[in-house]
Amino acid sequence: MKICFKLNGQGVKVDVDPLQPLLHTLREQLGMTSPKQGCGEGECGSCSIIMDNQLVNTCLIPTIQAKGTALVTLEGLRNTPKGLCVIDALLEAKGVQCGFCSPAMVLAIYHLLDNRVCANITPTDQQIREALAGNLCRCTGYAMIVEAAKIAARKGEGIW
Structure with a gap:
């Protein structure tokens, strides 16, 4: 599925499994290495980014939920x-x-x-x-x- 969102101020379109964790989409398809795979359960915060002005754990968010949002990683800051x-x-x-x-x-x-x-x-x-x-x-x-x-x-x- 093609999913569009803004990443660090730039529009991006990815073709992914919509249920793939956003963490994997960011790291593996978009080259954002600052969010880290830690616990995979939303407990450690290593995968945190800012999504629509909220701090979120990307290991818990399916990529489809990023559709139409604005994401900020350390690479953008x-x-x-x-x-x-x-x-x-x-x-x-x-x-x-x-x-x-x-x-x-x-x-x-x-x-x-x-x-x-x-x-x-x-x-x-x-x-x-x-x-x-x-x-x-x-x-x-x-x-x-x-x-x-x-x-x-x-x-x-x-x-x-």
Whole structure:
């Protein structure tokens, strides 16, 4: 079946089994390597992307559900001012170790900061932890990732 959607701002059309997980379509047919295959059950968040302004687990979504949507992966954020702000903050806070969860963490922090009601208010530790709750990290213990979200909020004050 041919399915059309926007991926990182560009229109794409894929010919796939409509029930194939979106994760596989993104990785295998469209070359997006930032969403990772982790648990395959929506528990680890490694496959997270932003779909129509919502953070979602692509391992749980059949590709047909992407029809007509706007998808954003790390590949679409990494060269934008907001994406670079989050990436730089993660590096500054030393919130990247093995890197497996990092793309999803960037997207989760980006989503949190981009959807704040008031851009000049730094999210609390609790708000940041809630925003990251769907993403598992086995290396950092989260403190450095929480710190990275605070750094991104502070340093990106003019762009959010």
